[in-house]
Amino acid sequence: xxxxxxxxxxxxxxxxxxxxxxxxxxxxxxxxxxxxxxxxxxxxxxxxxxxxxxxxxxxxxxxxxxxxxxxxxxxxxxxxxxxxxxxxxxxxxxxxxxxxxxxxxxxxxxxxxx
Amino acid sequence: xxxxxxxxxxxxxxxxxxxxxxxxxxxxxxxxxxxxxxxxxxxxxxxxxxxxxxxxxxxxxxxxxxxxxxxxxxxxxxxxxxxxxxxxxxxxxxxxxxxxxxxxxxxxxxxxx
Numbered sequence: 001x002x003x004x005x006x007x008x009x010x011x012x013x014x015x016x017x018x019x020x021x022x023x024x025x026x027x028x029x030x031x032x033x034x035x036x037x038x039x040x041x042x043x044x045x046x047x048x049x050x051x052x053x054x055x056x057x058x059x060x061x062x063x064x065x066x067x068x069x070x071x072x073x074x075x076x077x078x079x080x081x082x083x084x085x086x087x088x089x090x091x092x093x094x095x096x097x098x099x100x101x102x103x104x105x106x107x108x109x110x111x112x113x114x
Numbered sequence: 115x116x117x118x119x120x121x122x123x124x125x126x127x128x129x130x131x132x133x134x135x136x137x138x139x140x141x142x143x144x145x146x147x148x149x150x151x152x153x154x155x156x157x158x159x160x161x162x163x164x165x166x167x168x169x170x171x172x173x174x175x176x177x178x179x180x181x182x183x184x185x186x187x188x189x190x191x192x193x194x195x196x197x198x199x200x201x202x203x204x205x206x207x208x209x210x211x212x213x214x215x216x217x218x219x220x221x222x223x224x225x226x227x
Binding site: 032034036041042043044045046049051090094099100101102103104105106107 | 118145156157159162164169170205207214215216217218219220221
């Protein structure tokens with residue numbers, strides 16, 4: 001079965017600085033990849049997804065991610081963060097032959113400081 | 115659309131009591147998922163339904179847990195009897211036909227004392 005590793009449990013950054021949240025996955029078949037954001041006391045909201053095609057995926061709120069098959073990675077980036085980006089970010093993977101089984105990483109807590 | 119609706123948002127109960135969590139998926143979505151989120155184990159899939167039929171309940175931790183989907187607009191997750199280790203946030207998510215994106219509800223925070 002597929003699995004996801006988020007390498008950083010917490011990432012503190014200053015406002016307007018760039019940020020990268022790292023995600024690596026493991027699977028023996030082709031995959032679909034997702035990044036979700038969770039604000040306090042709320043459910044998860046989809047930021048972006050990779051299904052096929054261009055490996056650079058743009059999402060909402062200025063985030064983007066790049067699928068790297070050789071590195072089995074799907075890192076999330078934003079060139080300039082805002083205080084409002086403070087949240088928990090989850091990377092998720094599902095296998096193309098079973099998209100009902102989505103596995104989530106442990107999450108990365110992004111804290112943007114003024 | 116109102117999004118996925120879950121109730122209650124918070125539930126505090128004593129050990130041994132029955133707990134029922136409710137979910138109303140987005141209209142027209144044919145798949146429904148129940149997840150549990152804890153600090154120790156992260157986000158875990160408990161069970162999912164396609165067209166109201168339970169497909170995979172291998173994530174349900176014990177027989178104390180059961181889930182039903184009597185129709186396309188309503189699902190319940192029941193814990194009987196509840197235990198302190200069941201304390202967690204329970205999320206419901208739905209997904210439309212042909213899509214890979216799941217839409218999450220706001221969650222129910224369950225505390226069992």
